Amino acid sequence: MKKIIIGDHIVKSFGEGDEKRNVLDEVSVEINEGEFVAVMGPSGSGKSTLMFALSGTDDVNSGKVVFDSREISAVGENELADIRRTKMGFVFQQPTMLKNLNILDNIILPSMRGNRKNAVKITEKARALMKRTGIAELEKRNITQVSGGQLQRAGICRALMNSPQIIFGDEPTGALNSKSAQEIMDIFFEINADGTAVMLVTHDAKVAARTERIMFMRDGKIVSELKLPKFDGTDMDGRVEKVTVKMWEIGI
Numbered sequence: 399m400k401k402i403i404i405g406d407h408i409v410k411s412f413g414e415g416d417e418k419r420n421v422l423d424e425v426s427v428e429i430n431e432g433e434f435v436a437v438m439g440p441s442g443s444g445k446s447t448l449m450f451a452l453s454g455t456d457d458v459n460s461g462k463v464v465f466d467s468r469e470i471s472a473v474g475e476n477e478l479a480d481i482r483r484t485k486m487g488f489v490f491q492q493p494t495m496l497k498n499l500n501i502l503d504n505i506i507l508p509s510m511r512g513n514r515k516n517a518v519k520i521t522e523k524a525r526a527l528m529k530r531t532g533i534a535e536l537e538k539r540n541i542t543q544v545s546g547g548q549l550q551r552a553g554i555c556r557a558l559m560n561s562p563q564i565i566f567g568d569e570p571t572g573a574l575n576s577k578s579a580q581e582i583m584d585i586f587f588e589i590n591a592d593g594t595a596v597m598l599v600t601h602d603a604k605v606a607a608r609t610e611r612i613m614f615m616r617d618g619k620i621v622s623e624l625k626l627p628k629f630d631g632t633d634m635d636g637r638v639e640k641v642t643v644k645m646w647e648i649g650i
């Protein structure tokens with residue numbers, strides 16, 4: 399199976415001198431093309447830092463990050479920005495969107511930069527994604543006129559505009575009620591079924607239980623891993639129980 403990401407002995411530290419602390423302590427991780435993974439762990443264990451390191455959002459102090467066979471820890475800033483823009487999608491807990499633009503314009507804005515000649519195609523793609531995520535009728539709404547779940551769907555549409563090879567989600571359901579969270583997970587599930595790898599950071603056993611591999615972090619290290627069969631819509635309770643037991647075992 400081809401790896402989409404390889405993190406090899408990544409060290410990321412913050413602080414200076416006596417205050418210096420390895421937030422990622424020689425972490426090695428591999429993610430396959432099309433894989434659906436989650437990262438869990440106590441607050442401050444380094445989950446977001448790992449995601450930022452693997453996506454080239456932050457540089458690393460030592461170790462290597464390889465994305466799609468390119469060592470992104472060694473490429474220049476422009477090239478890295480290009481890789482991130484064309485091959486990766488990002489979804490955060492609260493999508494950052496512009497208040498003076500409607501939902502559709504917020505979704506297409508990043509794709510339009512330097513690419514206005516393709517405006518019709520870009521808009522068509524955005525509308526198709528909005529339809530697929532159930533927000534087609536909201537395109538003219540201001541971002542203050544939609545629910546948190548609808549806004550997150552718009553954030554996912556924006557992340558999918560460039561047909562990325564991987565979507566990184568940092569607590570993408572963290573601000574949602576459990577019904578909206580499960581609906582968002584249905585969307586991630588479909589995105590993954592189409593072949594896009596998905597990596598989610600989450601505190602929620604129900605979210606992690608929809609993935610096929612969960613990495614558990616503690617103090618800057620991956621201390622355990624749980625593999626689950628690809629989700630087929632059945633045995634959600636059994637999956638959640640497995641995740642919960644593991645969380646309990648390692649004291650999350």
Ligand SMILES: Nc1ncnc2c1ncn2[C@@H]1O[C@H](COP(=O)(O)OP(=O)(O)OP(=O)(O)O)[C@@H](O)[C@H]1O
Pocket residue numbers: 412413421439440441442443444445446447448
């Ligand atoms: N820019 C920074 N400067 C200094 N310390 C930082 C910085 N970013 C993160 N840290 C520290 O690194 C540690 C890991 O942070 P990180 O956000 O990766 O944890 P997390 O596991 O994602 O936590 P949470 O579940 O609370 O979001 C924390 O102790 C945090 O305070």
